[in-house]
Amino acid sequence: MQARWAYGALLVVLSVAVVVLAVVSLSQGRAPLQIFDLLFALLGEVEGANEAQLDLGVLILTELRIPRMLLGIMVGASLGMAGAAMQGLLRNPLAEPGIVGVSGCAALGAVLVFYSGLSAQFMLALPVGGILGAWVAVLLLYALAGRGASILTLILAGVAINAFAGAMTALVLNLSSSPFAFLEIIFWQMGSVADRSMENIWLCLPLMMIGWFMLWRAAPALDALSLGEDTASSLGFNLPGVQRLVIGGTALCVGSGVAVSGVIGFVGLVVPHLLRPWVGHRPGRLLPASALGGAALVLAADIVLRVIPTDTELKLGVVTALVGAPFFLYLVRKLRQETL
Amino acid sequence: MGPQRVVSLNLCADELLLLLGSPQQIASLTWLVKDPALSWSAQNAAAFPSNRGHVEEILLFEPELVLAGAFTASTTLTLLQRLNIPVLKLSMPTELQQVKAQLRQVATALGRPDVAERVIADMDRRLDKLASAAVMVPGSRRPVAALFQPNGLTATAGSLIDHIFDMAGLTNLAVLRDLPNYGRLPLETLVFDQPDLLVMSDYEQQLPSLAQALVRHPVLARTFADTRRVVVPAQTWTCAGPNMITAVEILHKAMRVHVQDRVNAS
Numbered sequence: 001m002q003a004r005w006a007y008g009a010l011l012v013v014l015s016v017a018v019v020v021l022a023v024v025s026l027s028q029g030r031a032p033l034q035i036f037d038l039l040f041a042l043l044g045e046v047e048g049a050n051e052a053q054l055d056l057g058v059l060i061l062t063e064l065r066i067p068r069m070l071l072g073i074m075v076g077a078s079l080g081m082a083g084a085a086m087q088g089l090l091r092n093p094l095a096e097p098g099i100v101g102v103s104g105c106a107a108l109g110a111v112l113v114f115y116s117g118l119s120a121q122f123m124l125a126l127p128v129g130g131i132l133g134a135w136v137a138v139l140l141l142y143a144l145a146g147r148g149a150s151i152l153t154l155i156l157a158g159v160a161i162n163a164f165a166g167a168m169t170a171l172v173l174n175l176s177s178s179p180f181a182f183l184e185i186i187f188w189q190m191g192s193v194a195d196r197s198m199e200n201i202w203l204c205l206p207l208m209m210i211g212w213f214m215l216w217r218a219a220p221a222l223d224a225l226s227l228g229e230d231t232a233s234s235l236g237f238n239l240p241g242v243q244r245l246v247i248g249g250t251a252l253c254v255g256s257g258v259a260v261s262g263v264i265g266f267v268g269l270v271v272p273h274l275l276r277p278w279v280g281h282r283p284g285r286l287l288p289a290s291a292l293g294g295a296a297l298v299l300a301a302d303i304v305l306r307v308i309p310t311d312t313e314l315k316l317g318v319v320t321a322l323v324g325a326p327f328f329l330y331l332v333r334k335l336r337q338e339t340l
Numbered sequence: 341m342g343p344q345r346v347v348s349l350n351l352c353a354d355e356l357l358l359l360l361g362s363p364q365q366i367a368s369l370t371w372l373v374k375d376p377a378l379s380w381s382a383q384n385a386a387a388f389p390s391n392r393g394h395v396e397e398i399l400l401f402e403p404e405l406v407l408a409g410a411f412t413a414s415t416t417l418t419l420l421q422r423l424n425i426p427v428l429k430l431s432m433p434t435e436l437q438q439v440k441a442q443l444r445q446v447a448t449a450l451g452r453p454d455v456a457e458r459v460i461a462d463m464d465r466r467l468d469k470l471a472s473a474a475v476m477v478p479g480s481r482r483p484v485a486a487l488f489q490p491n492g493l494t495a496t497a498g499s500l501i502d503h504i505f506d507m508a509g510l511t512n513l514a515v516l517r518d519l520p521n522y523g524r525l526p527l528e529t530l531v532f533d534q535p536d537l538l539v540m541s542d543y544e545q546q547l548p549s550l551a552q553a554l555v556r557h558p559v560l561a562r563t564f565a566d567t568r569r570v571v572v573p574a575q576t577w578t579c580a581g582p583n584m585i586t587a588v589e590i591l592h593k594a595m596r597v598h599v600q601d602r603v604n605a606s
Contacts, residue, residue, distance in 0.1 A: 029526075029528045030526040030528040030529045030532070031528045031529060031531070031532030032532075033532075056531065056532060056534070056563070059531065059559060059562060059563060060528055060531055060532060060559070063531075063557075063558060063559035063562070064527060064528055064531070064559055065528075183491075184490075184491060187491065194527075195492070195526075195527040195528075195554055195557060197557050197558050197559070198558070199558070311519065311520040311523060312520070312523060312524055313524075313526070
């Protein structure tokens with residue numbers, strides 16, 4: 001009973017954090033905007049202020065900052081939830097879309113679609129490319145390291161998938177007709193939600209939502225799975241069905257996210273780990289909590305990089321890696337001590 | 341009689357070689373100069389063999405002179421040096437005087453200094469014509485222009501393009517905002533500051549490019565009317581040479597139109 005109460009409280013706290021961070025996110029940027037005036041203006045209460053200036057501010061808010069904030073939430077939630085689901089399915093604490101190469105393969109899919117010119121003819125091709133790339137990676141990962149493989153096997157599989165995705169991406173860029181392709185993609189792969197438009201949001205949101213729904217549907221089975229595959233089967237859960245939900249859901253939400261925002265690493269690793277003790281170590285409950293936590297983390301990182309006074313904005317993936325990589329090392333060390 | 345079998349390893353060197361050398365002197369150009377999206381000399385370049393800057397290819401031409409760019413791989417240059425092949429390494433001029441000096445330097449190395457003088461005289465003639473078309477700017481405030489290229493790249497203080505803006509009578513927003521070298525112009529700054537003219541380059545528009553998405557962002561369509569946009573073909577200022585005057589002419593004309601509009605409006 002107490003656990004359920006604590007879980008509810010956790011979700012409330014995380015939701016409040018996401019809302020607060022979202023408002024702070026709207027207030028940060030290169031243009032000096034009076035964010036609350038603008039929000040009131042948006043709600044229709046314009047006070048005689050400088051109209052032209054106000055219009056410009058509203059435009060910056062609606063066309064630049066709101067898409068940026070929404071995309072941060074969407075991508076963060078996707079990564080957090082996908083990380084929690086993969087860790088639940090593989091019963092492996094180091095499974096994370098970035099580390100095991102799912103994001104890298106999604107990037108490869110997006111790059112392929114993009115530089116072949118397919119996405120210029122047919123916009124939806126970009127997220128679909130990302131999703132297919134992510135899907136292939138999750139399938140490969142499951143084939144190589146599914147069914148209770150050791151942590152070592154998982155990481156090795158991830159290294160192989162990542163290396164393959166990196167090499168193929170380089171190959172595609174090598175063959176690209178645009179001499180600037182390399183530079184573009186190097187920056188793009190560092191991940192960013194800056195200067196995106198509502199078009200990007202409409203492009204990936206429906207696909208992402210299907211992904212979230214599939215992962216959410218897998219939650220009860222993931223709880224059962226934490227007791228072992230045999231127990232889960234005897235409780236009446238259809239294991240291949242769960243696998244399909246998690247693999248498909250991860251591919252949909254991570255793939256479409258990567259296609260618009262590039263690779264943002266470590267979110268799916270850090271967030272579920274920090275939240276796991278708070279949900280009574282139940283993988284099913286970890287999913288919604290990690291979605292909120294991931295959204296909060298990406299929003300916070302995106303705020304940090306705008307607050308740091310650098311001439312050129314840092315990339316989002318760089319900031320999450322600065323936090324995530326040491327955390328990853330810490331986890332590796334901790335796991336090693338446990339197995340010794 | 342200048343050097344024979346001259347090989348160029350750099351797009352900008354290609355253009356200078358085509359402009360200043362005689363066709364008999366040219367042994368090979370890079371593959372880049374044959375791309376009409378990158379170079380206006382693509383047609384003239386078509387007849388010559390291409391190279392991709394590998395030392396083995398270069399040696400096959402038995403060059404008496406190699407023209408290299410500022411960023412040609414240093415391993416290549418060291419090798420050529422060891423093989424006693426004379427190399428002229430071009431710098432990257434950032435203002436008109438340096439451009440002229442480079443034209444003279446390359447023409448002299450090719451044994452044709454008079455060609456450089458002809459090219460320079462023509463450049464000066466075109467600039468004089470612009471000076472006579474100058475307009476009175478009300479309140480002596482020069483129009484502000486911002487270059488916005490794919491990925492938000494802009495031209496900052498001390499660059500050739502900044503110099504071209506200056507020659508066209510424009511103030512560069514990136515300089516006003518004190519952006520660092522090779523800086524990016526944040527989309528938000530661009531929208532908020534509302535420069536008088538938005539300058540874009542047309543290169544890459546036909547090619548698939550992620551970076552292009554930024555240039556196509558709907559917020560730009562909503563804040564910059566077509567009359568405030570100027571498209572400068574990238575071939576004009578990718579390399580320092582007489583083509584840069586074309587960029588100055590295009591920008592100068594846009595500046596005059598803008599000032600005229602302002603006068604009419606007031």
